[in-house]
Amino acid sequence: MVAELISVGTEILLGNITNTNARYLAEQCASLGLSCYYQVTVGDNPDRLEGALKQALKRSDVVILTGGLGPTNDDLTKEIAAKVLEKPLAEDLHTRECIETYFKNSMHRVVTENNWKQALVPQGAKVIDNHNGTAPGLIMETRDQKCVILLPGPPNELYPMFEQDIRPYLSSLTKEIIYSRTVKIGGLGESFVATEIKDLLDAQTNPTIAPYAKTGEVHLRVTARARTTEDAKKMIRPVLKELKHRFGINIFATHEEVSMEDKLVSMLQKRGWTITTAESCTGGLLSGRLINVAGASNVIDQCFVTYANAAKHALLGVKNHTLKKHGAVSPQTAREMAKGAAKAAGADVAISVTGIAGPGGGTKEKPVGLVYIGCSVKGYIEVMECHFSGNRSKVREATVARAIDFARRCVIRYSK
C-alpha cells in the first residue's frame, strides 16, 4: 500500500520553517508498513493544490495532506479536496459545537466569522475531533478504494490527532505490521560502525538495518515486517543478539526513547551514587542535559560552571601552579577539576570538561577543538583527549555527548 504526503503551506516554500511534519508522518507511515514514494509541498494556491492532489490520487493509495485547514481565506485544503472528490460541503453540527466549546474554554478569544468555515465538512467524510485546535481532521474514502486524509498543520494539533485516531485507522487498512528496535551506540564513528556490519547491511532483506548518525552516537534501526507483532519480534531477536555480540558495551540502549543521559542516570540510581559536573567551555550544557532526565534529583545535587581560571581554583581547588604550568586546557587541569568537583559536591562520580571551543583561543599546540574530559569514579580518575571539528556550537555539542558516554564507560569499568 502506497502513501503520499502533500504539505500545504507557502511558509514551507519560502523556507520560513522546516517541514518536520513530513518527517513525522513519513516515519509513522513506514512504521505502519505503508510505502512512501513521493512527498510534495505546494503553497496556498488552489490550482496547484488541485493538480497535486489529482496526481497523488493517480499514483498512490493513501494521500495525507497537512496544513491549510485554518480559518483564513488562504486556507483551501478542505475546499479543494471536496472539489476533487466531488463532494459538497455542509456544516457539521458536532464540529460547530466543538469550536464553540474550544473558544469558550480559551479565556481570551472570541469566535470570528472566519472560524465557522472550519465547521464545514465534505459529505461522507469521517470527522476527527481536534482536542488542541479548531480544525477537525477529515478522512475521505473515494469510489476506487483510495483514501484522502486531511490533517491540521500545527504539530501540537497534528501529533496527538495522528496518534489517537489516524494511526488506528491506517493500521486497519494494511495487512502487515512493522516493528522496530533501535540499537544505540556511543563513542564510535558512523563509518566505523558501518564497516563492522557491512556484511549484515549488504545481506539485509527482512529485517532491515538502517544506520544513522547523531552527535556522538550511531543508531542502528532494526525493522521487521510481519503479520503480527509477535512474529516481527521473533525475527528481530537474532539480529539484536548479533549486534550486541559485535558492539558489546559500546551499546548504551536498545530502545528508541532511551537517551545516553537516561542510561547514565539510571545506572547511577541503581548503584545509589551521586554525580556532579565541572564545566568550562561547555558552560552548563552537560549538567543541563543530565538534569533533563526526570528523576535526576535522585543523583544530582549541584554542578559547577568554572569558566575563568580563578573559578577553577576557588571552587574546585585546581592548583594555581597547574594552571600556570600546563594551562586550563590540559589533562592535568581536567584531572584536578574532576577530583575537586567530586570533593566539593561530595559526589561519587564527577565529570570535568576543559577545552577550546573556538572560534578564537586556538594555537598551534592547542588548536580549536581540543578538549580534555575527566571522569572521577569513587576516587579513580581517567582523562580523555578529544579533537572535535566544526564551529563553537558543534564543538560544545560533541563534547557534551562524548563526556556522557565517557562517564558511562568509567562507571561500568569501576563498578566491579
Added chain:
Amino acid sequence: MVAELISVGTEILLGNITNTNARYLAEQCASLGLSCYYQVTVGDNPDRLEGALKQALKRSDVVILTGGLGPTNDDLTKEIAAKVLEKPLAEDLHTRECIETYFKNSMHRVVTENNWKQALVPQGAKVIDNHNGTAPGLIMETRDQKCVILLPGPPNELYPMFEQDIRPYLSSLTKEIIYSRTVKIGGLGESFVATEIKDLLDAQTNPTIAPYAKTGEVHLRVTARARTTEDAKKMIRPVLKELKHRFGINIFATHEEVSMEDKLVSMLQKRGWTITTAESCTGGLLSGRLINVAGASNVIDQCFVTYANAAKHALLGVKNHTLKKHGAVSPQTAREMAKGAAKAAGADVAISVTGIAGPGGGTKEKPVGLVYIGCSVKGYIEVMECHFSGNRSKVREATVARAIDFARRCVIRYSK
C-alpha cells in the same frame, strides 16, 4: 523566475531525517527573488526521479536537485539528469584529480572503484568543485534556457558550495535582488505581535513582513525586492522605523545573526559588567546558552547549578527558613538565589531560575510549568512569575529564553 526543489533520498521518504536542505535552499531562492511553487522528494528510484525531473522542467525555470551524487549504486541523480537532458557522461580530468587529492589529504581513506564514477560529468555541464567532499556540483543549461543544478546532499558540502558558487550564478540569472532585515522581539507572544501590526500585514506588498515564532521570541522578517541593494534598503528603512516605534525595547536585535544572548553579552561588555547565573530546574542550560557567545569570557567567570535545596543554601546562602516556609519554587527563593549568586561570584548581574519543569513535582498550588526568574542588577532585584506549558524539555527551553530576555530588560532598566 520559478525554481523547483527536488530532494533525492529514500532516507527522507522513510522519515529517518528531516529535510533541512529544502528549507535552506527555499530560503536562499526566496532571498534571490526566485519564486518556488513546488518542492518534491523522491527516493533512489530511477523511473520516479526521471518523472519528477521531466515534470519540473515543464513547470519551472530552475530545477535544483540535492542528493544522490555519492559513489554507491543507489546514487543516480547525475545519470538520470544526463539522460533527461540527453547528454553523454565522460570523465572530467580536473574532477578526477580533485577526488585523488581529497583522498590523499583525508588520512585514513582509500579511493574505491566506486568513487571514480563521481568524476563522470555530463557533456557541457559547468563543474563546481566540492571542497568538503568528493561529488562535484553541476550546472546544466538546457536548449530552452532552463537550468538544472545538481548539488550534494550532506549539508556541510551543500551550504559552502551554494554560498560560494551557486548563489552568484543564480544572482546573474535574476534581474532583481531581495534584501531582508529581521526585527527580533523578545517576551511577547506571536498573536499579540501579529495583532499589533495587523494593519501593516494586511497592507503589505513590497516590502513584505513575515512573522514567525521561535521559543520566547517573535521574528518579523521585512523583505524588499528591487533592482539594487541600495533601493531595497531605502524601501525597508521606513518599515523598520515604524516597527521600532511600535515595539520599542521589546526589540532586541534587527539583524538575522544576532541572538538574544549575543545582545545581552554585548550590553554587559559595553558597561564593563560581569554576570553569573544560579539555576535549578534548567540545570545549566541558561549558562550554557550565554557561554555560547564568543567573548563570553569577558563577562562570565562562574555560574551555579544548585539543583538540591541544600546546594541553594550552601552555595548561594538561601536561608533554610525561606526554603522551609516558601519552598524552593517561590519568589522569595528566586530573590535570595539571585542575591546570593551575585555576591558569591562577585558579579554585577545575576539571573536565578527556580521552577517545576515536570513531568512530576506539580501540585494544585504549584503546578508543572510554574517558574520564578530572578534578576539582580547592581543590587536591584526583580522577580518574575511565569507559567509555561509543554513537556519537561519545552518548559526548560522556554524558561531559558524568557530569563535571557528578562535580564536584558533589567539591565536596561537599571542602567540609568
